[in-house]
């Protein structure tokens with residue numbers, strides 16, 4: 001038996017740079033200095049240093065079958081990793097003749113060839129994560145596991161490919177026992193589709209999300225550290241729902257179902273993207289979330305691709321809009337709890353108190369702000385961009401997300417973590433098309449209808465208000481605590497309350513205790529004050545005292 005040095009997965013909460021010397025962990029040396037993403041549960045205030053001399057290129061090795069149509073298999077893996085900015089090497093287990101009609105032929109490579117390919121790559125190329133797809137024989141699984149024993153890697157992502165989306169069999173039932181007994185216990189994550197889940201669990205029926213949850217639990221009992229049951233083919237659901245289970249918590253990962261014929265290779269792409277994110281240093285949950293969003297984005301962008309005459313076409317991993325979706329230095333996926341204390345800057349207030357934007361942001365973070373938005377309605381673009389870049393640097397040092405109000409161009413240019421838009425700004429779907437799957441998008445909503453639309457369009461959170469009257473925004477209709485409650489109850493994404501919130505009324509807002517309400521956003525209460533850090537700290541303390549159990553009604 002062997003164990004994978006699973007440092008990232010065991011410690012997703014710690015973010016700083018560890019060198020192998022500092023960790024002293026066996027098996028970690030081969031990775032050199034790794035930048036690990038990190039959040040400390042209470043204070044998110046760790047410094048991220050970068051040992052650029054020793055920076056290693058993230059590297060995924062895919063062990064899978066070739067697809068001549070290039071929508072799935074090795075070809076999908078190469079394209080997905082390239083799109084995500086990660087190097088990908090390949091061990092080919094079989095050569096399939098495939099097109100958009102189905103699988104016409106399968107030639108399985110010799111076991112000697114597979115063993116030789118594994119040795120060539122693993123002995124020389126410092127692989128971070130191995131991802132498996134089509135493993136057509138029991139001996140090949142054993143060869144792979146033996147190779148990994150000799151050359152341990154950071155994580156193993158197992159896509160237990162058995163049946164293609166077209167319904168063709170790629171690995172027969174005789175492999176099932178080896179998958180269950182030998183491969184799954186070694187996996188950091190296993191990502192079966194519904195048919196594969198059913199086969200692994202002896203042919204059980206999977207018709208509902210609740211069935212998927214029970215199945216994820218049963219698969220977890222077979223030994224993998226994490227399970228993702230993919231629901232791309234769940235007939236009863238109008239959304240594309242996947243169930244993630246880490247042995248403790250279940251996560252229902254839901255996206256809208258894209259109406260397209262171009263879904264060939266979604267499973268391979270998802271698993272490769274998970275592997276790529278892990279290789280970059282993500283925690284498992286973050287990797288899975290980003291991968292799901294990436295698949296959703298490429299399906300959306302590739303709707304118009306027209307290749308082949310069959311029922312299932314491939315998609316464009318590079319996205320139609322060539323953007324630098326993978327170059328962001330942000331390491332962390334948005335968490336609802338980030339909305340706890342949301343500091344929104346205001347150019348007029350900064351001017352009034354003679355503060356630079358950067359000083360305002362530094363002080364808010366010092367006082368405990370958990371997310372920052374630059375809302376600069378006046379001033380020159382060039383100047384704003386320079387301040388925004390400086391704020392991105394400050395926020396990244398503290399692991400605090402930084403969003404830009406309204407200005408998608410500024411957000412892209414300074415590589416901010418996201419954008420916040422109002423109802424009359426650029427539509428959310430267009431913002432998503434421009435900023436890509438990784439960025440956070442927030443939308444201001446006053447009604448349940450707007451909240452549902454925001455979710456459908458791909459927003460990550462809602463800012464709901466004005467809860468109380470405010471001077472910050474002219475002619476802004478106040479929705480009150482009742483309006484806020486209605487939005488929270490209707491919403492499918494986290495909500496932050498905004499509008500006239502201060503030390504005198506923040507408790508009332510939090511004590512609504514309504515589902516989806518994650519925190520408060522403030523402008524004047526912290527920035528129209530002499531000491532921003534102190535006011536922010538007082539508000540932070542008050543919010544902490546006010547946290548109550550959330551209710552559905």
Ligand SMILES: Nc1ncnc2c1ncn2[C@@H]1O[C@H](COP(=O)(O)OP(=O)(O)O)[C@@H](O)[C@H]1O
Pocket residue numbers: 164165192193194230231232233240241242255256257258259260263265266267268270292295296299
């Ligand atoms: N039409 C779709 N719209 C959005 N997401 C989809 C769609 N079809 C599949 N997905 C997503 O693609 C990923 C692969 O799922 P699935 O198609 O079930 O696996 P496989 O390709 O292995 O059969 C999952 O995250 C699933 O939710």
Ligand SMILES: Cc1ncc(COP(=O)(O)O)c(N)n1
Pocket residue numbers: 064065066067072073074096098133134161163164165166170263264265266267268269
């Ligand atoms: C060589 C190979 N490997 C895997 C798949 C699965 O494809 P999908 O991701 O569409 O289920 C495939 N069709 N061909």
Ligand SMILES: [Mg+2]
Pocket residue numbers: 165232263264265266267
């Ligand atoms: Mg599929």
